[in-house]
Amino acid sequence: MNAITDPSAALIETAARAAKAAAAELARAPRPAKDAALRAAAAALRATAPAILAANAEDLAAAPDLSAAFRDRLTLTRSRIEAMAAGLEEMAELPDPVGRVLSEWTRPNGLLIRRIAQPIGVIGMIFESRPNVAADAAGLCLKSGNAVILRGGRESLRSVAAIHAAMVAGLREAGLPEAAVQVAPTADRAFVGAMLRAAGLIDLIIPRGGKGLVTRVMEEARVPVLAHAEGLCHTYVHAAAEPEMARAILANAKMRRTGVCGATETLLIDAAIAPSLLPLLVADLRALGCDFRADARARAVCPELPAASEQDFATEWLDAILSIAVVDGVPAALDHIRRYGSEHTEAIVTADAAAAAEFLNGLASAVGLVNASTQFCDGGEFGFGAEIGIATGRLHARGPVGLEQLCTYRYHVLGTGQTRP
């Protein structure tokens, strides 16, 4: 379909052209202007909280048959609005990621070459019905000098529109182009497809939501995508683990929050330590409400555990369920992770530095941890201040995606009349 026959393509072209012009202006905006816009947007969120809550109530009323979890994600409260506002103010405090000299060198012919961070351009943010994502994503894009087109879930459109109004108020007050933060002009599902096909108009698509949404985006997109596919994370308790440390780390890695991508889904434990430690680990987790799927060797130690199927080890539970396998040393643990893992985040618990190094060096995962919880895979915990998501691909960025990862680079080459031989 072309723009004449496909109204969504025409709409995205108009939106993206305005966004591109705004992005060019935003890319050159000095830090104080961007920070002023963030702070003004935070103030506008607070000032218009009654209107945002009213829009949210309309969204909720229009969709009475939602599940409890869906309703919870869709629902805004005073404190959630305050959290969005505070998040924008925190972004204003972060250093400007744009214009950093990433590296610099001089060639024998005298050319000085500088690699400089710059915004990516126009970002298409496609997310499910969690309206607060609109403020977080808009703020991160603004701070990193990118324009953004927000397309939230259909059930959240009124809430997102109200939040968008506050973001635009912030841009206006700071004298920045209002088209830098846009919302989808239509609830039509075809608009998402048009965004995904908008190569040359949108520079990057970031999907945020469940596996269905992300899979659709990755399959259909003609535009580069920075996506979170799957987080099937492992905690490997090595034979030389300090038992109390292993207990504390596993309980946290599995049960702190079970629905986050950095939650541990599978425990690998060395055969040498399983007889003494596995019963304690299981008891700890059972007390926290966790269920189990164990291989035959783990059931030889703890016969009461339910048996795991092959498929269980390939399952991202996102729930209070732990798969357990007994292994024989680091190479076997790495084999298991290569076979079933998603290259997201894996941890080893060990007091043996050589084993830790062997484990880290053998991993292809975005994040490998030694003696720490897999739940640390998070932009805030990495010190990025905030994150727009976690990337599970191999290109551009891996792991938490913060302001720095929302930038690309360009080269400035300073000469004195050089020509190429």
Next chain:
Amino acid sequence: MNAITDPSAALIETAARAAKAAAAELARAPRPAKDAALRAAAAALRATAPAILAANAEDLAAAPDLSAAFRDRLTLTRSRIEAMAAGLEEMAELPDPVGRVLSEWTRPNGLLIRRIAQPIGVIGMIFESRPNVAADAAGLCLKSGNAVILRGGRESLRSVAAIHAAMVAGLREAGLPEAAVQVAPTADRAFVGAMLRAAGLIDLIIPRGGKGLVTRVMEEARVPVLAHAEGLCHTYVHAAAEPEMARAILANAKMRRTGVCGATETLLIDAAIAPSLLPLLVADLRALGCDFRADARARAVCPELPAASEQDFATEWLDAILSIAVVDGVPAALDHIRRYGSEHTEAIVTADAAAAAEFLNGLASAVGLVNASTQFCDGGEFGFGAEIGIATGRLHARGPVGLEQLCTYRYHVLGTGQTRP
């Protein structure tokens, strides 16, 4: 189509699985092993030069109706084989891009976070009938720890197979997995389509060739692509340009080699300096065999120049033709570049530092130069030692793609028992 009904999909799956296993091994290979493989492959290229030349003669004999330029690209000679071998030996001298600590910081909770360069994984290299690309690409992938599947143009298959044999001999001699460098097992065109759809099996596709090939790859690929789309480069001669420098730079930027992507296609010249300088620039280039397409204001200065159409300014000539437009200062030059350019490489010639800064800051292009030729946009000239291509997208890498750009990163996080609050 699935693997059962599509023989190409089954072939690529087999090849890519072997490549993935080889890539995992290569990612951990120490530098001496990789360098030994490169040097042994160079020796094998020299030792098997007669066989390579014979294969090349068969390729040439099998395709008698090629254009002269095509034949030239396809033809191998003793000196071209020597250049390939020397190129591999030069790569062996370059620093290992894998394992570099890109940054490192400690969090308030004591976690030490390291961002470390690592290979991307399995690269699919799709190129036209220039057999030497096989050696260059295989060498760069090997040095950067990536496995590669090479798919050259149909006319070059025997030549590429003979070069591939030398690369495999090098891997074998160094004790590295032979599946790290593979060639397409079939000349079937459907194999290219299967490579482009091999998401999850191939991590990155790099196309190298004409616009037709690159456009097909960018439109069809379900795998991330690092591509060179277009190089419509500008040289802007500012009012404060030193005239002799402008003459030398423009002649080099346009005429050193007209078929390379960094060649200048359009001259922008300030109205203030055009009356005195444009006739000299035109005379210089005309003496070198260049033709022109000039806007009305340029023709007011040099009436003998042919008139440019709007389309001429949007044309990447890759030939001895120069589009010329007269502009009024930096903002007008930037407007022209934004309207017609491809965000590849642009240069300003000026003695005015403020104008140079204004120009650089206003550009979105991958490379902006001050007082130097646009033909410097090249991996070798940037000091990368060698390049696998030039990237024109916004994600992952921009400009010359060398060993560093053939890497991604991962995080190692070192703790002492930390759990997340």
